[in-house]
């Protein structure tokens with residue numbers, strides 16, 4: 760039977776439950792172990808496998824490149840994933856229309872749509888139909904990474920205010936352009952800036 764790369768990464772974290780582990784340690788172990796178990800095959804992109812497990816909430820992201828496994832937490836959080844039956848129900852209830860931007864599969868037959876937790880799992884959101892919504896892949900991506908974009912937006916707002924105070928037209932124009940891009944794409948609309 761062929762050993763799964765995913766299972767190998769999982770096993771390593773499970774053996775080291777409760778310990779914060781940085782990428783290189785896991786990568787070194789799984790590449791060597793995979794090679795040994797398969798008589799020389801190469802483990803493709805172990806970094807990606809780790810990131811994926813964190814996305815699936817199997818691992819806790821401690822800091823950049825550092826992850827930890829905790830059995831109770833992993834189990835509790837996995838209970839809050841929507842089942843495929845629930846996903847189907849939410850799609851049937853809301854149709855293939857993005858709850859954020861209104862993108863409709865009717866007009867974009869090749870677009871991908873996701874089921875999203877309205878209240879995120881990390882904030883205690885449950886896997887119940889009422890907490891599910893349909894998002895297009897763009898809105899889903901932005902929501903997942905909203906922390907990064909909101910940090911960026913706040914930074915440019917600060918810079919914008921500073922430039923206003925110092926009457927620095929060049930920086931002012933630069934920030935204005937950037938902030939308009941946020942607006943144009945409806946990203947982090949809840950963070951306001953004074954034009």
Ligand SMILES: [Zn+2]
Pocket residue numbers: 857858859860861862894895896897898899
């Ligand atoms: Zn959308």
